[in-house]
Each structure stands twice: as C-alpha cells, then as structure tokens.
Amino acid sequence: MNFDSSPIAAIATAPGRGGIGVVRVSGKNISSIIEAVCATKGAELQPRHATFTNFVNADGSVIDQGLAIYFKAPHSYTGEDVLELQGHGGPIVLQMLLTRCLEAGTDIGLRMAQPGEFTHRAFLNDKLDLAQAEGVIDLIEASTEAAAKSASQSLSGAFSKTIQDLVDKITNLRMLVEATLDFPEEEIDFLEKSDARGQLNGIREALQAVFTQASQGALLRDGLNIVLAGQPNVGKSSLLNALAGSDVAIVTAIAGTTRDKVIETIQIEGIPVNVIDTAGIRDASDATDEVERIGIERTWAAVKTADVIIHMLDANRGPTRADEQIVERFPENIPVMRIWNKIDLSGHRPAIDRMPDSTHIYVSATDLQGMDLLRGELLRLIGWQQTGESLYLARERHLVALKSAHDHLEMAAQHAAHDSEATDPALDLFAEELRLAQERLSSITGEFTSDDLLGVIFSRFCIGK
Numbered sequence: 001m002n003f004d005s006s007p008i009a010a011i012a013t014a015p016g017r018g019g020i021g022v023v024r025v026s027g028k029n030i031s032s033i034i035e036a037v038c039a040t041k042g043a044e045l046q047p048r049h050a051t052f053t054n055f056v057n058a059d060g061s062v063i064d065q066g067l068a069i070y071f072k073a074p075h076s077y078t079g080e081d082v083l084e085l086q087g088h089g090g091p092i093v094l095q096m097l098l099t100r101c102l103e104a105g106t107d108i109g110l111r112m113a114q115p116g117e118f119t120h121r122a123f124l125n126d127k128l129d130l131a132q133a134e135g136v137i138d139l140i141e142a143s144t145e146a147a148a149k150s151a152s153q154s155l156s157g158a159f160s161k162t163i164q165d166l167v168d169k170i171t172n173l174r175m176l177v178e179a180t181l182d183f184p185e186e187e188i189d190f191l192e193k194s195d196a197r198g199q200l201n202g203i204r205e206a207l208q209a210v211f212t213q214a215s216q217g218a219l220l221r222d223g224l225n226i227v228l229a230g231q232p233n234v235g236k237s238s239l240l241n242a243l244a245g246s247d248v249a250i251v252t253a254i255a256g257t258t259r260d261k262v263i264e265t266i267q268i269e270g271i272p273v274n275v276i277d278t279a280g281i282r283d284a285s286d287a288t289d290e291v292e293r294i295g296i297e298r299t300w301a302a303v304k305t306a307d308v309i310i311h312m313l314d315a316n317r318g319p320t321r322a323d324e325q326i327v328e329r330f331p332e333n334i335p336v337m338r339i340w341n342k343i344d345l346s347g348h349r350p351a352i353d354r355m356p357d358s359t360h361i362y363v364s365a366t367d368l369q370g371m372d373l374l375r376g377e378l379l380r381l382i383g384w385q386q387t388g389e390s391l392y393l394a395r396e397r398h399l400v401a402l403k404s405a406h407d408h409l410e411m412a413a414q415h416a417a418h419d420s421e422a423t424d425p426a427l428d429l430f431a432e433e434l435r436l437a438q439e440r441l442s443s444i445t446g447e448f449t450s451d452d453l454l455g456v457i458f459s460r461f462c463i464g465k
C-alpha cells in the first residue's frame, strides 16, 4: 500500500443518498483548496467554525451550497490540517465536489485517500492508539447495540487504558527485578522482600479478567454462522422465520421449496447470528429439477462455512436412513445440534437432551415452542456468559497477544518458584519473561507494530475513514 504523506481527499460519508454528505481533505497547504473551492467572499475560514458558502468550479459555476469547516493542525481528527466540505448527500454532487478538490489541489499533490488513511494518519500523529483505531472501524461495522457499546469502549480508550495499566504494573516489577540483577548477592531474598510473587499474582489475575472481557467481547464482534440443514419439509424455513420473527423465507408443504440459501441476521443477547436456511437435502434422483439439484449443492457449500450446524429432523417421523446419510457428510470439526421439529404433531414436550454425541432439542417452529432452549444452547455452545461487566470488542489479534502475555507470565511464575535449597530462583529468566509479556501487551495498543500489520489493519477500513 502506498502511504506517502501527500494531502488526501475522499468522500467521508456512506455511498448512496443522504441528507448531508461530506468531502474531507487532510494534509499540508490545503488553504489553497479553500480559496479555490469555497467562495467565502474573501473572508478566511475561522478554524473549527462552520461557514455557509458556495462550492464552486474553476469558472465560478456553483456545484453546491454547504458548510465548510477548517481544522488547523494539530487540532483535527488526523492531526493535520483538515477541511470538511459538508454538502448535500447525493452521490453525483459529492463526486463532483471531490473531483473539483482534486483538480484544485493538483499543485500541492492532493490525491485520493486510501481506505482507512485518515485514521492511519490520526494513529501516526498520536491522536489514537491502535486499539482505538480498531475501535473506530468496529463501531462503524457493529451490527448490534451490544457490539456498538463495546466498540465504543475501545474507541474511547477504556480498553487501551486497561492494557496500559497492566503494562505499567509489569514495568514496575521489571524495574525491581532488574535493579536486583545488578547486585547478585541480594538475589535470594529479593523475592521475599519485594513481594515479587505477590505482585506477579496480582498481575496475572488482572490479565485473566481482561482476557475474559475480551474473549466475550470477541463473540459480539464476530457473531456466528448457523446453517439449517436437513431433509426437505422438516421445517428449516419455518425455523428461520420463527427465529427472525418474520416471514423471511417461503414455507410450503411442497418438498423442495427452498432453492437458494436464505440468510437472516438475528441477535441473541446482542450477539449477531447469521441464520442460513438451505435447500432440503435429498438424492438427486428425487429432486424435482435442475434448480433444486443446484440448491442442494449450495447447501453442502454452506454447511462447510458453519460455526454450528443445525441438523433438523421431523420429530413426528423419527430418524430415517436419509438422516444418517446426511450426518455422515457433515464436516467432523463443526459442532452439530439435532433439532427435532413438529413436536406439536408428535406429542413430545419442548426439551433439551444433552447426549454424548450431540445435543437434541425438541421444538415446534410453527407453535414457537422450545425456541428459548435453542437460543440458550447456541449461546452455551460458543461459550457466552453474561458477566454484567463491560466487554471489550476484541479482535483475534488482541486475544492472541493476551494469551501470549499470559503464557509468559506463567513462565515467569515458574522461574520465581525455583527457590528450593538446590536451585536459586532464576531471576534473569524471570525478568526476561516479564519483558516478553510486556512486549506482547504493548502490541495491542500498537507500540511494537510492523508497518505490514498496520497496512493490513487500516486497509480493511472504508474509503474516507
């Protein structure tokens, strides 16, 4: 990715039509663009004040009327000089305004911004740390209120502060240990005097608490895919509609109704869950036509992408050979739940039965029985616990770093424990493990981060962010 320091411009608002749309420019010497594009009757823009003005072409013709706001470095989102042109939110008018800015900025090297480049600059200029920058995108992408709240924790710096507190505690302990290393004769009773083990235990407990909040939060961010699979007419589409609370998929008594997969995102306790309804599985020879056969192929493709497979069966009919054949084809590494549907016909009660091989749940999709059992079991399966604590919308990268820091602290504890008669505690190794733990934690806020990783993180943003 080409991240040079020339001034950049982009449409900052979502593509499509809206009441208002914003073109944003950031970089050095952008006052020439203000002069060219904003016909402010000679007056300069007062920093951080909205000024109503015409946005004009080189020949003086008016593109739009709007508000212009100038943010003088370093007091801006990016930490550079920023100009916001807030016009009407139409895709064509905003594109014309952007094109006009780029044309007026040729002299100063103005170019289109790369995805995430405004926020990347905010990071480089110390306006945000890496976890906060990730919070920006996670807030924009949040698909449930709970996810948005947790992303906001990251954006505001609460997650970073928690990490920084841990780093500070480790730093203090390291300073103690490293000071002692210079005076080897004191090593032996150092651990006692300074309560180094007590401090280490405190740090390990705090890290464990952060890890729990982060791994729970990660569920809010990632959500999960559940695929409804089974023979035709067992009630897969009916279950999708029951979970979604609306008629998303067509339901008929005709076997082979669903052809293409139908996806609906629901939420269970704030966790986004993509429920994927598929074509009922039966032998190609029984399928009515080519369309259904292709649909069944798509079912098998969808099954492979599942975090959890829901194998639906007809409780009124009981298991059949065809169901066994379906189960045999499920990938081994994906958890499967057996949902027995139509208990209103079979006389079963809504129930959950945890068998060694898999969990069986008895429901009626049309009578909405057993739905809470199903939702609860899905949450249990992915390890969701309601702690009531605020959660951090952690990414896999954060979880990996937390886990690695945890492992290094555990090694440190082992080195500190080597104080039997025979061996002295290995203080140098203790100190080294502390250093590694600290480094792993600091990578979360971006203190030790390669340009490659930054490129990967920011390129996943949208343009204009």
Ligand SMILES: Nc1nc2c(c(=O)[nH]1)N(C=O)[C@@H](CNc1ccc(C(=O)N[C@@H](CCC(=O)O)C(=O)O)cc1)CN2
Pocket (backbone or CB within 6 Å): 071, 074, 075, 076, 077, 084, 127
């Ligand atoms: N119009 C507009 N709305 C927006 C943004 C924006 O860039 N423009 N934001 C973009 O994401 C978000 C707000 N984030 C912002 C963060 C910092 C600054 C800023 O000017 N910071 C200065 C001054 C801080 C202060 O006065 O306290 C600074 O950090 O020095 C502006 C917006 C959401 N809403």
Ligand SMILES: Nc1nc2c(ncn2[C@@H]2O[C@H](COP(=O)(O)OP(=O)(O)OP(=O)(O)O)[C@@H](O)[C@H]2O)c(=O)[nH]1
Pocket (backbone or CB within 6 Å): 231, 232, 233, 234, 235, 236, 237, 238, 239, 250, 251, 252, 253, 254, 255, 256, 257, 258, 259, 278, 279, 280, 281, 341, 342, 343, 344, 345, 363, 364, 365, 366, 367
């Ligand atoms: N009595 C009863 N009927 C049900 C229940 N669930 C679904 N049905 C009926 O079973 C028939 C098939 O339901 P669908 O939801 O279309 O079944 P499907 O598994 O999606 O079928 P295909 O898309 O053809 O594979 C419809 O007539 C539904 O009304 C249930 O819990 N109880």
Ligand SMILES: [K+]
Pocket (backbone or CB within 6 Å): 232, 233, 251, 252, 253, 254, 255, 256, 257, 258
């Ligand atoms: K059907």
Ligand SMILES: [Mg+2]
Pocket (backbone or CB within 6 Å): 236, 237, 238, 249, 250, 257, 258, 277, 278, 279, 280
């Ligand atoms: Mg169906």
